[in-house]
Amino acid sequence: MKALKFTAAALVASAAFAGVAAARDQIQVAGSSTVLPYAKIVAENFGETFPDFKTPVIESGGSSAGLKEFCKGVGEDTIDIANSSRKIKDSEVEACKAAGVTEIQEVKIGYDGIVFATDAGNADLTLKPEHLYKALAAEIVVDGKLVANPYKKWSEVDASLPDAEIAAYIPGEKHGTREVFEEKILAAGCKDSGAQDVIKAAVSDEKQQHSKCVAVRKDGMAVDIDGDYTETLARIASNKNGIGVFGLSFFENNADKLKVATVNGVVPSTETIASGEYPVSRPLFFYVKKAHIGVIPGLKEYVEFFVDDQMIGPDSPLAEYGLVAAPDAEREEIRQSFEAGNLL
Amino acid sequence: MTEFASPTARVSTRPAASRRDIGIKRRYAAERRFRAFGFGAIAIGLFFLAVLLWSVVSKGYTAFQQTTITLPIEFSEKVIDPKNERATDPKQLFTANYPLLVREALVKQLGLDPAKRPLVKQATDMVSASARSQLRDIVVADPTVIGKTIPVTLLADANIDSAFKGQIDLTVDEARRKVKDEQVAWMNTLAEEGVLKKSFNTGIFTFGASSRPEAAGVGVALLGSLYMMLIVLVLSLPIGVAASIYLEEFAPKNRLTDLIEVNINNLAAVPSIVYGLLGLAVFINFWGMPRSAALVGAFVLTLMTLPTIIIATRAALKAVPPSIRSAALGLGASKMQTVFHHVLPLAMPGILTGTIIGLAHALGETAPLLLIGMVAFVVDFPGSPLEPSTALPVQIYMWANEAERAFVERTSGAIIILLIFLIFMNLGAILLRRRFERRW
Numbered sequence: 001m002k003a004l005k006f007t008a009a010a011l012v013a014s015a016a017f018a019g020v021a022a023a024r025d026q027i028q029v030a031g032s033s034t035v036l037p038y039a040k041i042v043a044e045n046f047g048e049t050f051p052d053f054k055t056p057v058i059e060s061g062g063s064s065a066g067l068k069e070f071c072k073g074v075g076e077d078t079i080d081i082a083n084s085s086r087k088i089k090d091s092e093v094e095a096c097k098a099a100g101v102t103e104i105q106e107v108k109i110g111y112d113g114i115v116f117a118t119d120a121g122n123a124d125l126t127l128k129p130e131h132l133y134k135a136l137a138a139e140i141v142v143d144g145k146l147v148a149n150p151y152k153k154w155s156e157v158d159a160s161l162p163d164a165e166i167a168a169y170i171p172g173e174k175h176g177t178r179e180v181f182e183e184k185i186l187a188a189g190c191k192d193s194g195a196q197d198v199i200k201a202a203v204s205d206e207k208q209q210h211s212k213c214v215a216v217r218k219d220g221m222a223v224d225i226d227g228d229y230t231e232t233l234a235r236i237a238s239n240k241n242g243i244g245v246f247g248l249s250f251f252e253n254n255a256d257k258l259k260v261a262t263v264n265g266v267v268p269s270t271e272t273i274a275s276g277e278y279p280v281s282r283p284l285f286f287y288v289k290k291a292h293i294g295v296i297p298g299l300k301e302y303v304e305f306f307v308d309d310q311m312i313g314p315d316s317p318l319a320e321y322g323l324v325a326a327p328d329a330e331r332e333e334i335r336q337s338f339e340a341g342n343l344l
Numbered sequence: 345m346t347e348f349a350s351p352t353a354r355v356s357t358r359p360a361a362s363r364r365d366i367g368i369k370r371r372y373a374a375e376r377r378f379r380a381f382g383f384g385a386i387a388i389g390l391f392f393l394a395v396l397l398w399s400v401v402s403k404g405y406t407a408f409q410q411t412t413i414t415l416p417i418e419f420s421e422k423v424i425d426p427k428n429e430r431a432t433d434p435k436q437l438f439t440a441n442y443p444l445l446v447r448e449a450l451v452k453q454l455g456l457d458p459a460k461r462p463l464v465k466q467a468t469d470m471v472s473a474s475a476r477s478q479l480r481d482i483v484v485a486d487p488t489v490i491g492k493t494i495p496v497t498l499l500a501d502a503n504i505d506s507a508f509k510g511q512i513d514l515t516v517d518e519a520r521r522k523v524k525d526e527q528v529a530w531m532n533t534l535a536e537e538g539v540l541k542k543s544f545n546t547g548i549f550t551f552g553a554s555s556r557p558e559a560a561g562v563g564v565a566l567l568g569s570l571y572m573m574l575i576v577l578v579l580s581l582p583i584g585v586a587a588s589i590y591l592e593e594f595a596p597k598n599r600l601t602d603l604i605e606v607n608i609n610n611l612a613a614v615p616s617i618v619y620g621l622l623g624l625a626v627f628i629n630f631w632g633m634p635r636s637a638a639l640v641g642a643f644v645l646t647l648m649t650l651p652t653i654i655i656a657t658r659a660a661l662k663a664v665p666p667s668i669r670s671a672a673l674g675l676g677a678s679k680m681q682t683v684f685h686h687v688l689p690l691a692m693p694g695i696l697t698g699t700i701i702g703l704a705h706a707l708g709e710t711a712p713l714l715l716i717g718m719v720a721f722v723v724d725f726p727g728s729p730l731e732p733s734t735a736l737p738v739q740i741y742m743w744a745n746e747a748e749r750a751f752v753e754r755t756s757g758a759i760i761i762l763l764i765f766l767i768f769m770n771l772g773a774i775l776l777r778r779r780f781e782r783r784w
Binding site for chain 1: 438439473476477480512513516519520521522553554555556628629632633634635636714717719720721722723724731732742744745746747748749
């Protein structure tokens with residue numbers, strides 16, 4: 001048993017040593033679960049197109065977790081790329097700098113549409129940011145005064161909406177999607193409905209004005225979903241009157257089970273999002289450590305392959321999956337910016 | 345007196361007897377109630393087990409079948425190597441336009457007009473995009489096929505696969521589903537011709553992760569889980585057994601050992617994600633071990649499994665009667681000989697049971713693997729535990745979050761594979777236990 005114990009200890013030590021000694025020949029990516037399906041398609045095609053390089057490993061875990069991992073430092077034992085469904089925050093850039101990650105290249109890959117959908121059996125739904133704000137905000141304005149949200153049914157919010165109890169499944173606060181939902185829907189609805197003016201009169205601090213606008217009611221009518229879109233889909237399957245928030249690509253894959261709502265009268269599609277007609281969309285990014293280019297085999301080729309038109313162009317596999325391609329000029333700019341080695 | 349005595353005796357015995365009767369009835373009733381509760385508890389347990397198994401198997405059994413399309417592919421030199429450079433530049437074979445071969449074969453098979461681009465595109469969409477690497481591998485392995493026409497069995501696209509299995513509602517409006525009417529018509533003709541058919545899906549066992557459901561499998565995850573289980577077993581069994589033998593048989597009973605015992609019991613109840621945090625901080629950040637590697641995962645799971653094994657082993661050692669120890673010591677055996685020749689063999693069945701429970705627990709863990717980067721999309725097979733890999737429960741978790749319909753059955757299919765893996769592990773434990781079991 002003594003010998004066994006000793007061999008076990010030796011095994012641990014030797015394995016640790018081997019870990020340090022082995023050089024990494026595989027790109028490591030972490031981050032947003034929204035970008036994950038796109039990154040997977042690119043990684044798989046990259047592996048098939050470049051037999052000399054290994055297929056990159058792509059972790060999921062969320063934009064914030066990915067960027068945190070990204071900002072741990074430079075070197076083979078840190079990740080090379082962080083996928084993000086939002087722009088990197090100044091605080092994160094600071095954290096990166098503090099850990100020695102001074103050269104970060106930002107790459108935009110396109111746009112993602114956010115859609116509202118309900119069960120396929122329901123009547124057509126025409127939404128406006130104002131409706132969603134009135135139905136979901138914690139406090140709304142009635143007769144010029146801020147009161148706790150009194151609405152129980154969609155039809156009370158607006159006569160054009162169905163006579164059903166309000167039930168909305170919105171992304172939880174840890175999701176990158178939540179920010180888009182707050183900015184493009186709640187804040188816009190707050191402004192359109194005139195509530196903003198009342199709030200401005202009541203509160204002087206600008207930050208507080210904004211957070212009052214985007215505060216969501218907590219009485220169970222709006223449900224935060226911290227899981228993925230599959231969970232939202234399951235919630236809608238059990239509550240046919242519920243309205244859920246989905247990514248455009250997820251909706252397109254499940255269009256036989258869901259009916260999408262128009263926002264401001266515009267049907268969400270890659271075309272309407274690219275043209276900017278459909279209001280709820282956001283850019284998707286990934287961030288690359290410049291110090292790793294030339295060190296990790298295939299990293300430069302991977303980024304170039306990712307931003308090539310055959311991946312993010314209008315007829316690419318990513319567009320087919322639901323990514324909204326950036327306009328031609330912008331894609332060219334993205335490529336040139338990476339080639340030139342522009343830093344954040 | 346006798347006339348008097350007998351009625352009094354009757355009077356006095358009757359209430360006493362009936363009092364005793366009431367007690368027995370109550371006790372019998374209590375026992376019956378307890379049995380009913382016990383039976384009810386087992387029935388509820390079995391019911392939920394049946395529901396779970398039914399929901400998994402009924403959704404997942406179709407994952408073990410895959411729709412394939414067998415087409416005569418003409419490996420024409422004009423497409424693969426138009427300038428005849430393959431002798432000097434082997435890269436030519438890698439970058440050739442293989443999808444064109446599939447398109448030409450399909451156009452011929454379906455009798456389409458090659459000029460109608462959208463129609464041809466719809467037809468080629470019926471074949472998985474993985475056909476490209478499949479054909480390339482054929483040509484690279486044996487370049488003499490160039491110029492020949494060979495029937496090749498290609499994977500059907502996941503949407504066609506789902507439609508053929510009846511998982512896509514074809515009655516809804518064409519615009520709202522992934523399979524178009526023309527594709528359904530072609531699918532039916534090809535099925536009638538015997539070109540398109542369902543066959544056993546070996547790919548789900550052998551493929552790595554893929555963004556295309558038809559080309560996705562648990563191969564990498566299975567290998568990763570196997571690596572981890574082997575390393576966990578090799579590390580945790582000796583360390584755990586050695587620790588518990590020392591604590592139980594040799595260590596003095598004092599405050600320090602009491603403290604250690606309390607700590608071990610506490611560690612067994614620590615949420616597994618905490619071990620993941622520890623693994624990230626110590627193994628990856630401090631020791632500099634690679635991310636996403638099965639070795640790091642195995643270390644983390646070893647830490648997690650150790651308390652379980654130590655507690656089970658100590659209980660098994662305690663259960664060995666002291667008379668065995670006394671007899672061995674009385675016959676002149678040393679303390680060490682007593683433990684290793686007499687106590688340990690008798691405790692072996694209990695130790696093995698504890699180890700298997702610990703390993704089964706470790707096999708099903710995803711939370712500690714999240715932080716060390718094993719919840720990841722890994723395509724290439726890991727050649728060693730130091731290369732990136734993933735684990736079976738992780739694969740289930742990742743597939744459960746996919747948008748495509750075809751991943752629904754694959755998620756359940758992966759659960760079935762995990763259950764089978766577990767059954768084999770438990771079977772091994774039972775066999776080992778039978779072998780080691782001794783009676784006294």
